Each structure stands twice: as structure tokens, then as C-alpha cells.
Amino acid sequence: MTACGLGQLLPGPRHFQVQEEPAYEPSGCGEHLFVEVEKVGLTTDEVAAALARACGVPLRAVGFAGRKDRHAIARQWFSIHTARETSLARLALPEEQLRILRLTRHRNKLRLGHLRGNRFRLGLHAAAPGAVQEALQRVASDGIVNRFGPQRFGVQGVNRELALAWGRGDAERAVALIVDPSGAWRWGDPLPAGFRSGPEGRVLAALRRGAPARAALRAAPALRALVASAAQALICNAVIDARQRRGLLHVARAGDILCTARGAPFRVRAEELATVAPRLAPGCLALATTAPLPGRLRLQPEPAIAAEERAWSADTGIAWEWFDPGGPLASPGGRRPCVVAFRSPPTCTLGEGVLWAEFSLPPGVYATAVLAQAGIVVPEDRSGREGAA
Numbered sequence: 148m149t150a151c152g153l154g155q156l157l158p159g160p161r162h163f164q165v166q167e168e169p170a171y172e173p174s175g176c177g178e179h180l181f182v183e184v185e186k187v188g189l190t191t192d193e194v195a196a197a198l199a200r201a202c203g204v205p206l207r208a209v210g211f212a213g214r215k216d217r218h219a220i221a222r223q224w225f226s227i228h229t230a231r232e233t234s235l236a237r238l239a240l241p242e243e244q245l246r247i248l249r250l251t252r253h254r255n256k257l258r259l260g261h262l263r264g265n266r267f268r269l270g271l272h273a274a275a276p277g278a279v280q281e282a283l284q285r286v287a288s289d290g291i292v293n294r295f296g297p298q299r300f301g302v303q304g305v306n307r308e309l310a311l312a313w314g315r316g317d318a319e320r321a322v323a324l325i326v327d328p329s330g331a332w333r334w335g336d337p338l339p340a341g342f343r344s345g346p347e348g349r350v351l352a353a354l355r356r357g358a359p360a361r362a363a364l365r366a367a368p369a370l371r372a373l374v375a376s377a378a379q380a381l382i383c384n385a386v387i388d389a390r391q392r393r394g395l396l397h398v399a400r401a402g403d404i405l406c407t408a409r410g411a412p413f414r415v416r417a418e419e420l421a422t423v424a425p426r427l428a429p430g431c432l433a434l435a436t437t438a439p440l441p442g443r444l445r446l447q448p449e450p451a452i453a454a455e456e457r458a459w460s461a462d463t464g465i466a467w468e469w470f471d472p473g474g475p476l477a478s479p480g481g482r483r484p485c486v487v488a489f490r491s492p493p494t495c496t497l498g499e500g501v502l503w504a505e506f507s508l509p510p511g512v513y514a515t516a517v518l519a520q521a522g523i524v525v526p527e528d529r530s531g532r533e534g535a536a
Contacts, residue, residue: 153282154273155524156515157501159531160187160220162270165514167212167223168263168490168507177254179210180230183222185246190217194245195225196344201237202230206345210257213265213510216298218529222248226257264490264507267514271502271523276495279502282521283493289429290486292396292520294387295380296513302328307463310378313371314469314476318360325350325370346370375476378469379440382460386438387485389459396436396485397427402449404437404482412437412446412482435484442470442480487512 156162173181180202186194191214199206208228215221232250273279300306305328312320319334325347326332326339343351346367353363364371390396399405401417405427415423426433439456447453457467469476490507497503508514515525 152524153522154271157270158529163219164268165221166266170261173251173253177252179226181251181253182225183249185222192345202234212262264509266507269504273502276502280495290432293487294384296515299380306377310374322360375478378465381463383438385460386456402452404448405434432488435486437482440481441467442478444480
């Protein structure tokens with residue numbers, strides 16, 4: 148038991164189990180091979196790259212519905228366009244890291260967001276299991292404060308520095324951070340040896356061919372999208388935090404953008420405030436206040452509220468104009484609910500000295516955010532390696 152909080156998430160993948168809940172069942176026929184896997188110690192992007200290599204297809208032919216944590220036992224689906232089942236025999240990953248659970252087919256590619264949610268089973272160390280259960284029930288009543296987790300921002304928050312460099316047009320600084328997130332690599336130093344998967348690998352490959360910094364960045368459009376997403380998440384978290392400090396998580400003002408439980412956004416008018424108030428309240432959560440993901444937003448709050456949101460996020464250093472059409476981090480944008488409900492209520496069971504917390508969350512909601520809100524400490528190093536927190 149830690150000195151603060153009700154308990155602690157135990158390190159190691161065994162104590163962080165996640166099962167993807169698909170949006171639909173594959174039909175069994177079609178040109179996309181659907182593969183359900185169990186991965187341990189791998190990112191979703193690393194698995195996608197391994198599947199592409201084994202099947203002899205470009206990385207863009209591989210689809211998935213959401214990224215799952217590296218430090219977890221995670222089950223999720225991938226789709227591979229035009230792939231044959233027999234090609235998977237060439238997978239160059241050990242079975243303890245990647246197991247194929249099921250093969251089938253479907254007519255469409257899996258895309259981000261094609262899931263109903265994720266089910267979690269988390270192993271905790273807690274001296275008072277009853278208090279943990281009560282804390283999780285309070286979160287269920289109040290709603291989950293829908294912050295993006297630290298995973299979104301990379302090791303030691305490097306994605307913020309990468310977004311700042313990319314947004315300001317400092318391509319050399321951005322590339323240097325991609326090559327070495329610790330910041331130790333400098334232009335003129337030898338490039339690191341070995342293979343790197345995913346969009347970062349494309350940048351490295353371009354550099355090895357002698358490409359300048361801007362051309363190397365253009366070689367990985369998927370990386371630009373990831374960096375933009377992380378930068379949007381910083382702004383979103385800042386606005387959620389500001390609303391929480393001001394007691395506005397469950398309170399709407401005229402001109403705010405609210406959303407329904409299904410995610411449909413709308414601007415609330417002054418004459419509607421009395422009607423929406425009970426639907427925003429803890430215990431109901433039929434509506435939610437929202438925070439911005441800047442970009443080509445189709446629905447804007449009233450100008451005074453929009454200006455307020457920009458002021459609340461100013462400390463991030465991220466300029467909203469970067470997400471405009473033609474900007475360095477151009478994005479469609481959107482709104483994220485500040486508070487969300489569990490898909491299935493949290494439960495706790497005790498077994499062999501471990502308190503197992505189980506619950507299901509909507510897509511994009513972080514289990515670590517649930518634990519933090521309940522007063523459960525999440526160690527900085529969740530890998531389970533010797534010396535982990």
C-alpha cells in the first residue's frame with residue numbers, strides 16, 4: 148500500500164488486461180483478412196507493421212479500431228487487405244508477445260473508432276478493498292473526468308515538444324526528437340542502427356536516403372496526424388481541468404457546446420439551461436459538457452466561450468491556428484465530452500492477494516484516468532521490469 152491514495156495499480160502486463168469490444172462481428176467473407184490477436188509488450192503500431200511484413204502488403208493495408216497499451220495483455224482485431232491466412236506463418240514475433248486467437252474475413256477495412264468500447268481487468272494492491280469499491284462507485288455516479296492519459300503524450304511527454312517543433316516549422320528539431328526522444332541526438336551524429344517500425348521508421352529510412360528534415364517529415368503523414376492528435380489532447384485536457392477548477396464540469400452556460408450520451412453535439416441556448424441542468428448532473432449523465440479538439444470545427448461555442456477556452460489552454464504553448472486548413476497540424480477537429488459514463492459498472496473481486504477491478508469504457512476513455520479519479524496510484528513505470536515503480 149502506498150503512502151497516498153487508496154491503493155496502487157500493480158506493474159506488469161498481467162495486471163493490466165484489456166479486451167476490445169468490436170462495433171460489429173466480421174461477416175466471414177470479403178477481401179480483408181480479420182485477425183484477432185493477444186499482444187504483450189508491443190504497441191498496436193508494432194503489431195500492424197509485423198502483420199504487414201508477414202503478409203507482404205504495405206502498412207496502409209492494415210487497419211485497427213484503436214491503439215492498446217504496450218504494458219498490457221491486450222486483445223484486439225486487425226484487418227489486412229488482400230492477405231492470405233497462410234502468410235501469417237511468417238510472423239517474426241515470439242508467441243509470448245503475439246498470439247493469433249481467431250481468423251475470419253470481412254468486406255471492409257477496420258478503421259479507428261470501429262469499436263463499442265474496451266473491457267478492462269486491472270490488478271491492484273489495496274489494504275481496504277471495500278474502500279476501493281466505494282471510490283469506483285462514486286466515479287460511476289459522478290462520471291469519469293474524460294482527460295487524455297499520459298500515454299497520449301509519449302515517453303516523458305516528448306509529443307508536446309514534437310508538436311511545438313512541428314507547429315513552429317522547426318523541422319530539424321522535430322526530426323531530432325523522432326530519431327531520439329531523449330533529445331540527445333544532434334544533426335551530424337550517426338543515425339541509430341537497427342529497424343524501427345511505424346511512421347518513425349519511415350522518417351529514419353528517409354534520413355538514411357539523404358533526405359533533408361522537411362522531406363523526412365513528409366515521408367510519414369501518419370506521424371503528423373499522431374502529433375496533431377497529441378497537441379489537441381493537451382488543449383482538451385487544459386480546458387477540462389479549467390472547467391473542473393471552476394465547478395463547470397456538470398454546469399452549462401448559454402453558448403456552451405454540449406453533447407448527448409451518443410456523442411451528438413449541440414449549442415445550448417439560454418432558455419434551455421434549466422431543462423438541460425438535471426440531465427448534466429451526476430447520477431444522470433444523459434448530457435455532457437465538452438472541450439475542444441481544435442481544427443475545422445463545424446460547431447463553435449459562442450465567441451466569449453471560445454475565447455475563454457483559448458485562454459484556458461494558453462499555457463500549453465500550442466497555437467490553435469496550427470490546426471486550421473493549410474496549417475502544419477491541420478485537422479478536422481471536434482469536441483470531446485468532459486465527463487462520460489461507464490459502459491458497464493465497476494466491480495471488484497479479491498484473489499491471491501490481488502484486488503481485481505473490472506469495468507468497460509467507451510472508446511478513447513483511459514482506464515488510468517478512472518484509477519486516478521478513484522484515488523488509485525498509477526506507477527510511472529508500469530512495465531513490471533526490475534526497479535519499476
